[in-house]
Amino acid sequence: MSLKCEATFVAILREKARKMMRAMELFSGEMDEQVSSMAMDVDDVDPLEIFAEGVIAADNKLADADFFNSFQDDFDDSDIN
Amino acid sequence: MDPLEALLAQIQGLSSNSSDLNRLDTVLKQADYSLRSESTRLAAILSQLDPSIHSLGYLYILEASMTGSVTKTQAETAVPIVTRFIGACSTEQIRLAPDKFVSVCKRLKDQVMLLEAPIRGVAPLFTALRKLQVSAEHLTPLHSDFLLLCLLAKCYKTGLSILDDDVFEVDQPLDLFLYCYYGGMICIGQKRFQKALELLHNVVTAPMSTVNAVAVEAYKKYILVSLIRSGQFSTNLPKYTSSVAQRNLKNFCQPYIELADSYGTGKIAELEAYVKTNAEKFELDNNLGLVKQVVSSMYKRNIQRLTQTYLTLSLQDIANIVQLNSPKEAEMHVLQMIQDGEIYATINQKDGMVRFLEDPEQYKTCEMIEHIDSSIQRIMALSRKLSSTDEQISCDPLYLSKAGRERQRYDFDDFDVPQKFNI
Numbered sequence: 001m002s003l004k005c006e007a008t009f010v011a012i013l014r015e016k017a018r019k020m021m022r023a024m025e026l027f028s029g030e031m032d033e034q035v036s037s038m039a040m041d042v043d044d045v046d047p048l049e050i051f052a053e054g055v056i057a058a059d060n061k062l063a064d065a066d067f068f069n070s071f072q073d074d075f076d077d078s079d080i081n
Numbered sequence: 082m083d084p085l086e087a088l089l090a091q092i093q094g095l096s097s098n099s100s101d102l103n104r105l106d107t108v109l110k111q112a113d114y115s116l117r118s119e120s121t122r123l124a125a126i127l128s129q130l131d132p133s134i135h136s137l138g139y140l141y142i143l144e145a146s147m148t149g150s151v152t153k154t155q156a157e158t159a160v161p162i163v164t165r166f167i168g169a170c171s172t173e174q175i176r177l178a179p180d181k182f183v184s185v186c187k188r189l190k191d192q193v194m195l196l197e198a199p200i201r202g203v204a205p206l207f208t209a210l211r212k213l214q215v216s217a218e219h220l221t222p223l224h225s226d227f228l229l230l231c232l233l234a235k236c237y238k239t240g241l242s243i244l245d246d247d248v249f250e251v252d253q254p255l256d257l258f259l260y261c262y263y264g265g266m267i268c269i270g271q272k273r274f275q276k277a278l279e280l281l282h283n284v285v286t287a288p289m290s291t292v293n294a295v296a297v298e299a300y301k302k303y304i305l306v307s308l309i310r311s312g313q314f315s316t317n318l319p320k321y322t323s324s325v326a327q328r329n330l331k332n333f334c335q336p337y338i339e340l341a342d343s344y345g346t347g348k349i350a351e352l353e354a355y356v357k358t359n360a361e362k363f364e365l366d367n368n369l370g371l372v373k374q375v376v377s378s379m380y381k382r383n384i385q386r387l388t389q390t391y392l393t394l395s396l397q398d399i400a401n402i403v404q405l406n407s408p409k410e411a412e413m414h415v416l417q418m419i420q421d422g423e424i425y426a427t428i429n430q431k432d433g434m435v436r437f438l439e440d441p442e443q444y445k446t447c448e449m450i451e452h453i454d455s456s457i458q459r460i461m462a463l464s465r466k467l468s469s470t471d472e473q474i475s476c477d478p479l480y481l482s483k484a485g486r487e488r489q490r491y492d493f494d495d496f497d498v499p500q501k502f503n504i
Binding site (some may be wrong): 061062063064065066068069070071072073075077078 | 229232233235255258259269270289291292293295297364367369370371373374377
């Protein structure tokens with residue numbers, strides 16, 4: 001097996017082991033609600049914070065602000081009857 | 082030989098089988114830039130091609146002929162040509178140049194909007210998205226444009242037809258935002274409020290690194306539809322919502338949150354006063370109609386509450402308790418609610434008495450069993466899909482390299498890999 005393949009394999013094993021430990025924590029009875037047998041790993045860390053490439057822009061700037069939203073207000077039921 | 086004539090010959094000669102088409106695709110990519118400089122001659126070239134046989138070549142030339150802004154007169158000429166192409170083109174051929182196909186369809190959308198005839202784009206875009214999709218789970222950039230035209234043309238039922246597909250593949254995040262937002266509006270128009278809530282919820286909770294304008298507008302409608310559907314709203318967003326949305330969405334939707342607070346008091350006069358004071362803000366957002374539905378829903382909510390206390394009640398008493406203007410108005414509300422399945426009751430018009438009944442559903446008919454069974458099957462299929470997606474992501478090198486940097490809690494010495502071997 002090449003060194004890169006070995007590193008990938010080890011990283012996969014490490015991730016799976018981390019998930020198993022996390023699943024064992026969930027099943028130890030600390031949580032009150034019933035968990036699924038296929039427990040999803042729900043973390044406190046915002047996934048976007050892991051994948052963010054740079055500094056997050058100022059909170060008051062809206063992305064895609066130019067999207068089309070000029071529809072006639074068609075939801076007034078008092079027009080009917 | 083003139084380059085354009087040579088290209089025409091190649092299109093006509095290389096459109097019959099897949100290996101020829103791959104060669105043709107390469108030729109067309111190389112000629113793409115020069116095509117745009119020949120825009121005045123392209124219409125004549127198109128007339129010598131069959132859109133169903135020479136779809137790939139036709140697509141490249143059509144796309145090159147549609148660059149730049151157009152007048153209404155030009156749009157009037159172009160729209161039928163594009164519509165005919167979309168209907169006739171070969172799915173296998175246009176999938177060789179999906180970006181070009183999307184570009185042509187988006188231009189069609191722009192042109193039918195310029196002509197103020199969005200309905201002319203509805204059927205062609207529906208055909209186009211079905212041809213572009215590799216599977217029913219694939220969300221294309223054309224889905225949102227199709228829904229946009231359905232909204233403008235008020236073809237809500239037509240728009241509904243694509244909203245029942247389960248989406249698992251998305252090309253661009255904005256495609257999903259717009260699909261869910263416009264889709265939510267389609268469902269509101271059809272009074273399918275539960276489905277609308279699901280779609281709007283998807284926008285609000287979708288991953289985002291900056292606050293998205295689509296998510297802000299979706300959140301406003303989400304608040305209103307929550308009140309209409311279930312009579313309540315909570316500002317707590319699920320844990321998987323991005324921190325950016327959790328921190329900021331409320332700030333952009335303050336009048337709506339205050340409306341929800343007022344709704345929560347159960348006092349119709351207070352709610353109506355709040356709506357009157359802030360009508361301009363809601364109107365600016367084109368949400369005043371939906372806000373009025375929120376007010377109506379409070380009357381319904383109050384009538385529903387009566388069914389939990391009384392077996393019979395007069396229309397006059399209902400009007401008094403719920404603060405309606407007259408027994409006639411109370412009768413109209415009760416009749417509508419019976420029709421919509423929101424309450425079970427009969428009205429005796431002789432003495433103006435309403436008798437509230439139990440839900441007749443026994444959950445033991447064949448139809449109900451079939452419904453429950455199909456729901457179970459669907460959930461099982463979704464569960465399998467989720468497990469498979471989780472497995473795929475767990476093995477994704479990009480995910481592992483990012484997650485590995487952040488995961489400090491479980492450090493197994495036995496699995497420590499020297500730094501130089503880290504991905």
